[in-house]
Amino acid sequence: MITVADAVAAPELGLRVVSGHDRLDVPITSAHVSELVTPHEWLRGGELLMTVGLLLEMDEPSCIAYLENCQAGGVAAVALGLGAQLPYQDCPPPLRSAADLVGVPLLEVPGNVPFIAVTKWVFATMAEQERRDLEAAMSANRRLTQVATASTPLAALLDVWADISEADCVVTDGVGRVLARTPGTSEEVTREATDILHTAIEKSSGSLTGWSLHGRFEIHTVGDHVPLAYVILGAQLNPVARHSSTVLVSLLALEVERRHVATQPERQRRASVFGQLMRSAIKPAHAQQLAESVGWKSTFVQVAVIKPDPANTDALVYRLRTSLSPGLVRVHGGMVEIAHPESDQLIGTISALAPGLAVGVGTAVRVDALAVSATQARSLVLVSEQVGRVVSAAEGDTVQLLLGLAAPRVLRGFADSVLAPLDQLDGHERIDLLRTLEEWLRVNGAWDPAAARLSLHRNTVRNRIARISTLTGRHMDNGDDRMELWLALKARAAAPRG
Known part of the structure; x- marks a missing residue:
C-alpha cells in the first residue's frame, strides 16, 4: 500500500x-x-x-x-x-x-x-510493493510448510503465523471447542471468536460450510460434508498475510484431516463394542470387560436413540462423538444410537446437539442389560415425535406422558363422559366427591391413608366412594373401572376448560 x-x-x-x-x-x-x-x-x-x-x-x-x-x-x-x-x-x-x-x-x-511521470511512479511503486509482498508471502509460506511436519503441527503453524501477522487465529473442533490459538491471543478475543462461531453455526442450522465473514473474523470450515474443525481468522490482514492465509488454512486443514483419519480404527472398534453390548444374552463378565475396554467406569449406562435428518446424519454423528467422548455412537436401522454412562448432562447435551429431532432415552441399566435400555429408547422415539421434546423412560409420570399424545378437546370429551354424573351435582357436593375420589385412588383404595389425607373419618370416605360408584356405575373393586376414573381425573387436569 x-x-x-x-x-x-x-x-x-x-x-x-x-x-x-x-x-x-x-x-x-x-x-x-x-x-x-x-x-x-x-x-x-x-x-x-x-x-x-x-x-x-x-x-x-x-x-x-x-x-x-x-x-x-x-x-x-x-x-x-x-x-x-x-x-x-x-x-x-x-x-x-x-x-x-x-x-x-x-x-x-x-x-x-509531467502528469505521466506521476502516473508511472504510482504504478511502478505499486508493482514494486506487490513484488516485495509476494516475495515475503513466499518466504512465509515456506516457513509454514517447513513446520507442517513438526511433532505438534497445530502449535508450530500458529507460532509461525504469529510472526507473519498480527491477526489472531483460533482453531476449534467441529463443535466449537478450542484446539489451539496463536500465542498472544487473549482469552477475551478467543471467547469473542468462539461466540461468533457458535452463533454462525446456529444460524446455519449446523451446516456452516466453506468460507464466510462474520464481523471482524472470517471463518473457514474444515471438512467437505462433516465440519471437522473451524479456523477463525482475524479479517484485517495485510497483503503478505492475505497471501499466506490460504496456505495456513490449508495446512491446518491437512493436520485436522490427518488426525481424523488416524482415529478411524478406534471409532470402528468402539462401534463393534457397541454392537456386542447390544446382544440380549451377553454374559455380565464379558459385558464388563467390554465396558472397561472403552473406558466406562460407571456401574450404570443408558441408551438414547435419535431420529436424524438423513441429509445431516454424518454431521450429527460427528458432533455426538466429539461432545459425548465417553459414549459409543452408531447408526443402526436409520437411527442414531448413543450408549453412554449414566449422566445428568446426557439429555441436555443431546438436546443441544439435536434440536428439533425426536429423541428417546432408556433407563439406566447395568452394562449387560444395555439392550433393554435400547428397546425403551427406540419405543419412545415415536412418542417424542408426538410431544415435540426428548422423552425419557425414567420420567415417572407415564400417564401424563400418554395424555400428552391426545388433543385437548379429546381429553376433555373423555373426562366429561366419565365424570358427567358427578358434574351434575351441586357445587359443594361435586367438589367433595371429586376430591375424595382423587385422594382415594392416589393411595390405591386404602381407606385409612385416604381418610388421613382428607381429614375425614374412614366411614365418611367409604360412604362417599359408595355414592360415586352408584352415580358413575363403576365398580370400585374392578381394576379397569378404577383406572378409567383415574384417567378421567388426570385428563381433566391436563386439559382444563378455559
Whole structure:
C-alpha cells in the first residue's frame, strides 16, 4: 500500500502539500487525469486525481463544489499542475481555501514534472510493493510448510503465523471447542471468536460450510460434508498475510484431516463394542470387560436413540462423538444410537446437539442389560415425535406422558363422559366427591391413608366412594373401572376448560 505521504516524499516528483498536511496517510490505489468539474462518476476511490484546472471557475463556491464532488468519488488527493504554459503558475487562493474547508488533501505538481511521470511512479511503486509482498508471502509460506511436519503441527503453524501477522487465529473442533490459538491471543478475543462461531453455526442450522465473514473474523470450515474443525481468522490482514492465509488454512486443514483419519480404527472398534453390548444374552463378565475396554467406569449406562435428518446424519454423528467422548455412537436401522454412562448432562447435551429431532432415552441399566435400555429408547422415539421434546423412560409420570399424545378437546370429551354424573351435582357436593375420589385412588383404595389425607373419618370416605360408584356405575373393586376414573381425573387436569 502506498499513501499520499509516500508520493509527497518521492524526490523525483517534487510534489508540494498545499492543504491537508494531517491527512496524508490516505492510501493511493491509482493515478488519474481529468479536467471535468464533476469527475466522481469516473472514479473508483483512492485515486491521485491530477488537473490543470482548465474548466474550473476560480471562485470559492465553484472550488468547494468541485472538491466535494471529488470527495464523493473517494479521491485520495487532488494535484494541481502548474507551469508557464498552463492556466496557473501558483495555486489560486479560492482553491486553497476550499481544500481547507472540504478536507481533501491538495497538492501542487511543479511545471517540470509531467502528469505521466506521476502516473508511472504510482504504478511502478505499486508493482514494486506487490513484488516485495509476494516475495515475503513466499518466504512465509515456506516457513509454514517447513513446520507442517513438526511433532505438534497445530502449535508450530500458529507460532509461525504469529510472526507473519498480527491477526489472531483460533482453531476449534467441529463443535466449537478450542484446539489451539496463536500465542498472544487473549482469552477475551478467543471467547469473542468462539461466540461468533457458535452463533454462525446456529444460524446455519449446523451446516456452516466453506468460507464466510462474520464481523471482524472470517471463518473457514474444515471438512467437505462433516465440519471437522473451524479456523477463525482475524479479517484485517495485510497483503503478505492475505497471501499466506490460504496456505495456513490449508495446512491446518491437512493436520485436522490427518488426525481424523488416524482415529478411524478406534471409532470402528468402539462401534463393534457397541454392537456386542447390544446382544440380549451377553454374559455380565464379558459385558464388563467390554465396558472397561472403552473406558466406562460407571456401574450404570443408558441408551438414547435419535431420529436424524438423513441429509445431516454424518454431521450429527460427528458432533455426538466429539461432545459425548465417553459414549459409543452408531447408526443402526436409520437411527442414531448413543450408549453412554449414566449422566445428568446426557439429555441436555443431546438436546443441544439435536434440536428439533425426536429423541428417546432408556433407563439406566447395568452394562449387560444395555439392550433393554435400547428397546425403551427406540419405543419412545415415536412418542417424542408426538410431544415435540426428548422423552425419557425414567420420567415417572407415564400417564401424563400418554395424555400428552391426545388433543385437548379429546381429553376433555373423555373426562366429561366419565365424570358427567358427578358434574351434575351441586357445587359443594361435586367438589367433595371429586376430591375424595382423587385422594382415594392416589393411595390405591386404602381407606385409612385416604381418610388421613382428607381429614375425614374412614366411614365418611367409604360412604362417599359408595355414592360415586352408584352415580358413575363403576365398580370400585374392578381394576379397569378404577383406572378409567383415574384417567378421567388426570385428563381433566391436563386439559382444563378455559
